[in-house]
Amino acid sequence: xxxxxxxxxxxxxxxxxxxxxxxxxxxxxxxxxxxxxxxxxxxxxxxxxxxxxxxxxxxxxxxxxxxxxxxxxxxxxxxxxxxxxxxxxxxxxxxxxxxxxxxxxxxxxxxxxxxxxxxxxxxxxxxxxxxxxxxxxxxxxxxxxxxxxxxxxxxxxxxxxxxxxxxxxxxxxxxxxxxxxxxxxxxxxxxxxxxxxxxxxxxxxxxxxxxxxxxxxxxxxxxxxxxxxxxxxxxxxxxxxxxxxxxxx
Numbered sequence: 001x002x003x004x005x006x007x008x009x010x011x012x013x014x015x016x017x018x019x020x021x022x023x024x025x026x027x028x029x030x031x032x033x034x035x036x037x038x039x040x041x042x043x044x045x046x047x048x049x050x051x052x053x054x055x056x057x058x059x060x061x062x063x064x065x066x067x068x069x070x071x072x073x074x075x076x077x078x079x080x081x082x083x084x085x086x087x088x089x090x091x092x093x094x095x096x097x098x099x100x101x102x103x104x105x106x107x108x109x110x111x112x113x114x115x116x117x118x119x120x121x122x123x124x125x126x127x128x129x130x131x132x133x134x135x136x137x138x139x140x141x142x143x144x145x146x147x148x149x150x151x152x153x154x155x156x157x158x159x160x161x162x163x164x165x166x167x168x169x170x171x172x173x174x175x176x177x178x179x180x181x182x183x184x185x186x187x188x189x190x191x192x193x194x195x196x197x198x199x200x201x202x203x204x205x206x207x208x209x210x211x212x213x214x215x216x217x218x219x220x221x222x223x224x225x226x227x228x229x230x231x232x233x234x235x236x237x238x239x240x241x242x243x244x245x246x247x248x249x
Contacts, residue, residue: 021168021241022060024059024241030045031045032248032249034249039103046104051098053097060237066097067096068096069091070093072088075088077132081135081213082217083133084134090127091124091126094122102116102118114158119149121150122149124147125146126144128141139203140192143189143192148185153181154181156178158234159176160172160238170239171243178227186208
């Protein structure tokens, strides 16, 4: 039976509904929503903003997102090859800010933001615990791990609404759906089978030799998890900066 459980992705991007409105960094581009060049301007602006998060952004009260700290992350069992729930904690996500945006557009009537992006390398480092089966082989252990996703293409569809606060209007992402396609994923789980080195190396080799099948089986878990991360990141900006200060008109 298939279960997906995202117990918690607790990102330290605290939002204070009572806080005063913030301003965008002066180096960020504001786009005119009424001109034909808006989609390209918006695409470039989104890419520049995400790239700039590799250092602190004091105007938005954000620290560096390189790496991004994720205290807890659960990926549930797959439907076939991966019959094991993956529990992660104290995760550092590297490479989030190194992204290329190929398309980004807003449908104002449908209140939807659509974006296509490419991340050359996303690396998850942290602590894991799991007990189950992968490709019919028993897998158990807990320790440190490294999961690297290479050339990850992501299609994002964000739904948003407007909220009023202290006489100003803000955008808020209410829902997000993403689809992920990658070129390669590699796994390294340390301390499998209570440090039985031979068994642990064999399982890591099996995972990497069959990495496409393994990822496809738990793709939904990764999409849900990353979707929640992106939603929180978007709202960490949108709920601080009024709509009138996001765009030229």
